[in-house]
Amino acid sequence: MMLNNTKFDSSSKNLKAKKLDKTDEIDIFLINGNTIGIIEVKTKVTSETIKQLQNITDSFGSFYPEFKDYKIYGAIAGKVFPDNLQKEVIDKGWTAITQKGNHIEYRAK
Numbered sequence: 001m002m003l004n005n006t007k008f009d010s011s012s013k014n015l016k017a018k019k020l021d022k023t024d025e026i027d028i029f030l031i032n033g034n035t036i037g038i039i040e041v042k043t044k045v046t047s048e049t050i051k052q053l054q055n056i057t058d059s060f061g062s063f064y065p066e067f068k069d070y071k072i073y074g075a076i077a078g079k080v081f082p083d084n085l086q087k088e089v090i091d092k093g094w095t096a097i098t099q100k101g102n103h104i105e106y107r108a109k
Helices: 047-063 083-091
Strands: 010-019 022-031 035-044 071-080 095-100 103-107
Touching: 010 047, 022 047, 035 047, 047 071, 047 083, 083 095
Parallel strands: 035 071, 071 095
Antiparallel strands: 010 022, 022 035, 095 103
16 A cells, blocks of 8 residues: 555545534545545546545545644546646646556656
8 A cells, every 4th residue: 555655554445524514535545654645536537526635635634633733645546537637636746546558557746
């Protein structure tokens, strides 16, 4: 379990939290002693997917205050992932994960 050259100790999928009238769902959640990985998974990545991950990372500390001081790595994984959206994801400092032929490709800064 690696993301941004960081090894993670454990993972969870479909992590859900609710606070007041807001809900938060993380498709894949990775953790080690001081770092969190949040991966949003879509069949087709759109601009809305990027906004969704931005909202999740922005509000993460309010939903999970026990992790507020952890470093957060974001990533979006998608089967259909247009190059312009991959660039936007990478420009945000996140990782773009997509299928290329028979292998998985990771792109990051």
